[in-house]
Amino acid sequence: MNTIEQQLQLAILNLIQKSTGNTLAIEQIQIQPTRKEFQGDLTLVVFPFTKLFGKNPEQTAQEMGEKLLVDFPLVTAFNVIKGFLNLSIHTDYWLNFLHEASRDSQFGLISPKEDSRKMMVEFSSPNTNKPLHLGHIRNILLGDSITRILRANGHKVYAVNLVNDRGIHICKSMIAWKEYGQGETPENSGKKGDHLVGDFYVRYDMEFRKQVSELVEKGMDKELAEREAPIFLKAQEMLRNWELGEPETIQLWKKMNSWVYAGFDKTYADLGIQFDTIYYESETYKLGKEFVLNGLKEGKLEQLEDQSIWADLTSDGLDKKILLRSDGTSVYMTQDIGTAYQRFTDFHIDEHVYVVGNEQNYHFQALKLVLKKLGFDFADRLFHLSYGMVELPDGKMKSREGKVVDADDLIAEMLETAHQSAQESEKLGDLPEAEYRQTIHQVALAALKYFILKVDPKKNMTFSPQESIDFNGNTGPFIQYTHARIQSVVRMSGKSVDQLVLGDYLPNELELSLIKMIHDFPALVKEAGASLSPAIIGNYLFSLAKEFNRFYHEYSILKAELETEKHFRLLLAYQTGKVIRTGLALLGIGAPDKM
RNA sequence: GGUUCCAUAGUUCAAUGGAUAGAACGACAGUUUCCUAAACUGUAAAUUCGGGUUCGAUUCCCGGUGGGACUACCA
Known part of the structure; x- marks a missing residue:
């Protein structure tokens, strides 16, 4: 089923065509959530249509509102403020949505099909001469989360590692x-x-x-x-x-x-x-050579007197790039030509994502151009997920000066902090040892993963060890905590979802706001997949958890006055918990039931 | 030098060209006989500068300033 936004867009498209004779593209209809200070659920921005209607913004909005009220039954009321048309959507729509979503165990996820897109995501790619550090961690967490997000979008995804072992x-x-x-x-x-x-x-x-x-x-x-x-x-x-x-x-x-x-x-x-x-580089480092030699034969590349072979990329604004050394050995680029070919042909993949830091932007730009030059059509289906550097509060990490944050040390510190925090809160006292340790581990990793993944991958980020071990505020443990609270309430209610019936209930403002946020989740999973950004999921989960805590504080679920109210709130809490758990899983973060 | 990315409260991060720029941490002031206070509420606090495009610019364009990356027969 289409979402209410899509239905509205279509209705508005028709309306504009009928009234003005103009046919617009669906993306030109901007629907956004109505800001809290105004009456309504969804808002149409009418500025772009004023010329078509030949009226001022207020008049245009008024006219469109009146027509929608007639044509579109789910719209129950509207108001106009400047060029914004605020629409109220029938409560039944939101209640039905909540009911259906709660029965859908795969809510927000798209199942893979026969013809799903096949993708490969390469990440981690360590050298085998030193342990992993914070820089690798951002890479690994991004790659892992992207893999999960793409799978949630119904794609078939291979996660691969290329070990630089020679x-x-x-x-x-x-x-x-x-x-x-x-x-x-x-x-x-x-x-x-x-x-x-x-x-x-x-x-x-x-x-x-x-x-x-x-x-x-x-x-x-x-x-x-x-x-x-x-x-x-x-x-x-x-x-x-x-x-x-x-x-x-x-x-x-x-x-x-x-x-x-x-x-x-x-x-x-x-x-x-x-x-x-x-993949091991010792097994792939010679690949690509023959493509380069063929390319030379076909006149697509140049050879210097010293026998080295180059691609001239100056017409594309880049320099000349070496592909084979004068002694005939391969360079990084040569190898990448070979492995890309191998992967596209062996796995029949449709797209390949490389999770590699932005210091290699030039390399990937060049790689695509060279592949195109050599006539490989998959050149356009390579995507470099270029992420920003990780800096420390006192500047850049420098491995030569020993100024690195070791991955294992970092994890150990997180575990220790989680342990201490659990001891202080005394909430996990009754858990068996194994379960306790698992929970501590989940919380510790949530702190680390969320801290890194909440930042837009493209941007450089500052890793503050002090802030990363904070479990309050905009953190992974905060989101987990909200989930644990929900599970606690659900446990105490003694009811399962299918026992919950939605009667005649008029949700209050906070409840409605929560439903709308849950309603947004599937679209956000798609957006995160399209833009390869776990941060979109992270930021969303934080605001969802925040909103739930507000609701939780304001209204009692188990002690609701009416039975219908209690059922509704339980269902809402249950569904919020489910979205949090699903969303955290997309970041590779677990959601303990108790913490 | 060339190419390119970035600049938002004290700090770390948000904001498909849309309404009064949101959060968190830190600061200050509050909320537990009540479903988990790892929570909630309130106060103070920001778009680097100058132009331009637009009904509307943190967002797009041009320029200045400041910072990062790349520009290896390294990966």
Whole structure:
């Protein structure tokens, strides 16, 4: 069924055509919720039509209001304020809606069909030389939430991870371990694998700098020293050995990467993240080369004297971009050409979303152009979800200066805060241990996830550790708390939804406002899907929870005077709780029944 | 230098070109014999500056100022 907004738009379209003979597009009819200070439910902005009617805004609105009152039975009254036509919608519409929504377990969600769009979302994409940090967390949470939101929109979605498991940076931690590790392993040191390897990456940098300054003291030029430092030469040698498949190197590489994977798996599990497929760069880094060579043959690319191959993107306002090095090896871009092709053909996907920070805007712009140049029609179906950087209150994160927020530390701090908060409130005292821990975990992660996801992905954000552990106000736990309160009331009522009957009841203002907000939910899920923005869901849930708390405070549900009133309020509370739970799930946040 | 993104209360965030720019935190003042006070109510507080387009601009365009990113035979 169409929503009341869509029905109204159509009716207004017809009205305008009848009165003026003009046919407008449906998007030109702007319907918005009536502001609280005015009488009415929905408001039509009539300014755009004044010319068609040849009247001033008030007259136009008056005329349209009168006609709607006759033509459209659900409109029961109207008033005009300046160019705004405020329409009152029949209460039955809202009550029927509430009743139907409460019976719909999939309310707001679209089920996948045979011909659903197939999409792939790539996110996380870590390097295997250091543990995950706050920057990765924004990426991972966005990717995971987007995946959930797209699925809620009825699409078939593959969540994929591309692990950057090879290259000089990986060799750096390998050589440091080999030289200074003395056989240290996660088992014998008790360190989480990714942290252990990360420590050796740091160790490499330490040694490297020491060696460089020693060389400089001996009178060597700094740039030369950076190229001649013994440990750097050893790392390079290791990379060559790796590419040659030298068994000892490969074995070390496999061993250390497996430590890292075990560490990552723990972090992903803590965050509640799952991938459908994991790609490894060591298996894909050679892809794309043949497309580039073909492109060269067909005259779409250029080759320099040193044999390197380039795409000329200057006609599109970009520079020239290298696709194959002079030694014939692939670069990042080459690889991306190959993997994109592979994914579109292997999985028959219709669209591909890359969750990658905005510092790579240029890269993706170039990638699309190069793909187009090479004649791949899927170039237009790549979407770069470009998100802003995460900054700390005292400036940007700098891994070289150790100014990073470690993902595991962050999660541990959240858990501790949630635990303390639960101890203070004393509400979870009667929960069994396992359930208690699960709840603490859900609350802790809600705080973290909501804090990050509520911000528009496109924008840079400031991560304040202090504010992130606050569970009051515009936070994940606040929304969860509202849900838990609702479940408490529903439990105490002793009634199930299908036992609730909607009689003759006239909702008060707060109740009506809640119904309307619930009514908006399906449209917001669509909007969040179309714009790839979990923030839309987050902001909505907060205002919904806020509105419910206002209602909850003002009116008693279980002690309502009349039975019809009680039934109505229970149904409203039940449905609000359901929307909160569904909405939180789209953000990857759980909704405990008690907290 | 070139390309590009951003600028909203003290702070962190909202606002498909629409009515008096919303919240949260912080500050100040209140609300528990009442379904979970992780809640609710109230007060003070903001669109970087200058032009333009429009019935109407935080939003679109031009310029200034301030900040970020990119501009590697790194990924």
